[in-house]
Amino acid sequence: MPGYENTPLEHIAGNVGRDPEAKDGYNGTFTVFSLAVNRGYGDGAGATQWYSVMVNDERVQGFVRGNIRKGTPVVCEGRSYKNAYNGQDNFSAYRVGLINWFVKGSARTAAVREDEDL
Numbered sequence: 803m804p805g806y807e808n809t810p811l812e813h814i815a816g817n818v819g820r821d822p823e824a825k826d827g828y829n830g831t832f833t834v835f836s837l838a839v840n841r842g843y844g845d846g847a848g849a850t851q852w853y854s855v856m857v858n859d860e861r862v863q864g865f866v867r868g869n870i871r872k873g874t875p876v877v878c879e880g881r882s883y884k885n886a887y888n889g890q891d892n893f894s895a896y897r898v899g900l901i902n903w904f905v906k907g908s909a910r911t912a913a914v915r916e917d918e919d920l
Contacts (some may be wrong), residue, residue, distance in 0.1 A: 808824040813903060814839050814853060814893060815877040822857075823864050832856055833863040835870065837878065837893070853882065856886040866898050 819836035837855050841848045855878055857863050869875060880895040 809881050811879055811896070812882055812893075813877060813879050814882070816840065816853075816875070818870055818872055818874045818876060819852065821872050822870055824863070824867065829858070831860075831863070832858050833866050835866070847878065851891060853891045854885075855880075855893045855895050855898075857895050857898065859896065862895070862898055869900060870898070877901055 814837065816837045816839035819838050822833050822835040824831055824833055834854060834856050836855045838852060839851045841851065857866055877899045878893060878895040879897040880893055882891060882893045884890070885892050
């Protein structure tokens with residue numbers, strides 16, 4: 803992927819579509835899970851975009867496998883790219899955090915929890 807390293811970091815947030823899995827690759831073990839991202843609400847909502855999220859860092863992999871399950875709302879920081887073979891949207895995540903929604907009255911606030919060492 804030419805220029806991949808020079809692309810800016812992105813953030814995506816959504817709900818995990820399947821439990822994270824550890825896989826063996828050419829450069830060692832990585833963790834992968836699917837993420838459903840909705841880019842709007844109500845009548846103006848776009849279609850759900852699915853990403854295959856890959857995590858290479860061992861510490862982040864441990865956090866993901868220990869804290870994330872199907873349906874968990876998460877935010878990921880990294881870089882997106884299209885798989886040249888099948889055209890699938892992929893995301894290489896460097897940081898992954900849990901999103902907790904708290905509803906009190908009519909106001910909604912969000913808090914993002916991350917592993918303190920990240």
